Amino acid sequence: MDARYEPETVEHAAQAFWEASDAFRVTEDPTREKFYCLSMFPYPSGRLHMGHVRNYTIGDVISRYQRMRGKNVLQPMGWDAFGLPAENAAMQNNVPPAEWTYENIEYMKAQLKRLGFAYDWSREFATCDPSYYRWEQWLLTRLHAKGLLYRRMAEVNWDPVDQTVLANEQVIDGRGWRSGAPVQRREIPHWFLKITDYAEELLEAIDTLDWPDAVKTMQRNWIGRSEGVEMDFPVDGGDPLRIYTTRPDTLFGVTFMAVAAGHPLAIDAAKGDAKLAAFLEECRQGGTSEAALETAEKQGMATGRYAINPMNGERIPVWVANYVLMGYGTGAIMAVPGHDERDHEFARRYGLEIRQVIAPADGTALDIQAAAWTSKEDMVTVNSGQFTGLSFQAAFDRIAEHIEQLGLGERRVNYRLRDWGVSRQRYWGCPVPVLHTEAGEVPVPDALLPVVLPGNAEGEDPTAPLAKRPGFVETTDPATGRPARRETDTLDTFVESSWYFARFACADNDAAMLDERADYWLPVDQYVGGIEHAILHLLYARFFHKLMRDEGLVSSGEPFTNLLTQGMVVAETFYREQGGRTTWYAPAEVVVARDDKGKVTGARLQADGQPVEVGPIEKMSKSKNNGVDPQAMIERYGADTVRLYMMETSPPDQMLEWSDSAVEGAARFLRRLWRIVHEHVSTGGLPAPGTAVDVATLDDAGRALHRQTHETIAKVSDDVGRRYKFNTAVAACRELINAVSERAGEPTHRAVVHEALEAVVLMLAPVVPHACHALWHALGHGSPVIDARWPEADPSAMARDEVELVVQVNGKLRGRVTVAAGADRDTVTAAAMQVENVARHVGGKSPRKVIVVPGKLVNVVV
């Protein structure tokens, strides 16, 4: 063993060993307990960023820990490879998206290997490989047959200059990002996946998941289940107006109706009304973006039509209102300004009647003209004819029943969740496997799958959408031999990432999408990734899992049993304002000044020595110039230091603040650990592996270290295995090393020092696997540490003869006392009263009460 810790040498040796022994390749073994640990696979953008490093280190620590627990651990890695950035890069550099993507994959794969992650690379794939998306296409043809994949008209952002569809993020301030032309809304046919069929199941199953509450709540809100009534309001001289309401208890308070600008009634009414037609057109112009809707004021116009409130026969005006959404419910509402804030705002603006029909049950008076009162709790109906005097639930039930009896409508559950629009009119994606033949729309037969994305011919625009590639579009109907056209839409890249976790189980199968191995590995036991995927990716993946289950491909109902969402990696920012412009400086270019207590007093730019402003701590980003390149850190300190820093600095679900000097501290610890082990192994013989410490021969100091070793094992096992608190686990290891360094070199304590060092090396092996690989060998072990078992805490080692208790007087700490471990209450109390400082504070008075918490404290109340 080298006296000096050389991370590069150590890490290359360990990685070479793992590679040569195929250490992380796994096969299915029904006799062993499996553990499938998955980190969200990356988009191959070019280089890893710190967020990736954090994500993958967390996953790797869990995987390596579970392996040491004896589980059959699968930890795969792949590439979420389709998507817009490849097209952008292609346009900038004139390199085909595929080439750019595969080059990035090669580079990033080398980076991942350099970090020493325990991946089974034999299962690697990129989603842009035809061998992957072939099965996606195959599944889609099955879904098409079931009606779960269907086509209908939908609005898109259309760039009239570039003649192309734009993604939402390509629309900047209502203009195309490249052309600068105002974006138009255009209706074109779109493919949809019918996720709404699964809304109820997706909602109910959330309760079964061991996920962070924040994520579960977000998914529940996204699905947005509501119970209400769908019913008709008769219209003078027209078809009845069907509306949806969750508040049938307020039906007597309806003073107008409102329909969306796209509603048939509005369009019909506009036929003879130029002003109304102009208003509808204006509503259509407004952007589809959320930002536009957010700021939009409530606007509307009367249609001249009137509806009849079936509850009381009143004749009420029908308005068009821009706050009514065509895509939810029926695109029409009954407006109750007294008890709905939006309706209230609208009514005030247009001078419509505001009427109170519910009131606080305790009789409190309300000024309903000033503000809407919307409570469902502690309310009672008023001014509601035969339904007056009821609670929300009673009014809901009786009025709903009444409407059902009148044949005007029925109770109905609605969801906010919409069907998933999966069409993209772009090149770099998975082609939708459909042909348009003379007989209509038909799925591509299995034998003709995959529909391969065409490559790029010389001189061709490498990003031209499929519709502009005649060689791709024109084909023949395999059934008739007659001319046919291929579908030219490609799929949203979220589709590929919705089932990749399953394909890892059997990535080499070229005869089926999934096989029986999927049921061995699934569901994923631990999924690790960013909170930014809390809704879409995680919901779509759950949906696809159910689709695959209903296709008989898997038997489980949910894909991810346990979810860990890691926090962002953030860093300090530094800037200067010059002439109204802000220039951001990288933390590495800045020297921070401190006072003699360590408090930051200012910062100067290294280059010119002049002050810069200290900005807020923010997520690492190019715009704030505060990113730290993992590659540079790995080259400087080695992978283990970076891994250790990431794990010991914050709990995984919290933000992690980057600090160069704290990274230095992690490096220091590894050097120290190395040196302590080196001194230990070079100053005497080593016990045979597995030799137990002879407790009988230990003195007090030796017993204390022996005890601390086992207490640390117990704590770290709990922190890593149950709590996922890697920061406190590392801290406990550091404490044990601090204790070891006090005993190191003492011949009488050699056995307990050896035991402690072995425990630390085993417990840190998941975090700093390379260093521990070398140290484990140095401690006399022939087999590698990845095959060692996680240490077990020995309860007898942790037993204490004596315990130190804290003594309080009136709840204030006044002293300490050491008593026998099993001492009874009276003994403990007596001992506590003898402590000088305690006696002084009790002051001879007789205690009113003495509280004894065994093993912890004594509180004397006087």
Next chain:
RNA sequence: GCCGGGAUGGCGGAACUGGUAGACGCGCCAGACUCAAAAUCUGGUACCCGCAAGGGUGUGCGAGUUCGAUUCUCGCUCCCGGCACCA
């Protein structure tokens, strides 16, 4: 606006079930080694008073429950994240 999470030394954080607040680390201060520096090692480091022993204060703010509250309850303030006209 609604939903979720949070606020602890100069900084990151610890205290898991109501029981020693500040583990571990960073930074800072002092010392050892060194011609010097780096590296390493030792000690100190919440704040105030005190040579010390010790005392007082202290977990965003204000109340409450309790022998005892960072932890529980109520009412605020601020910060972060998500959703946002879903009838």
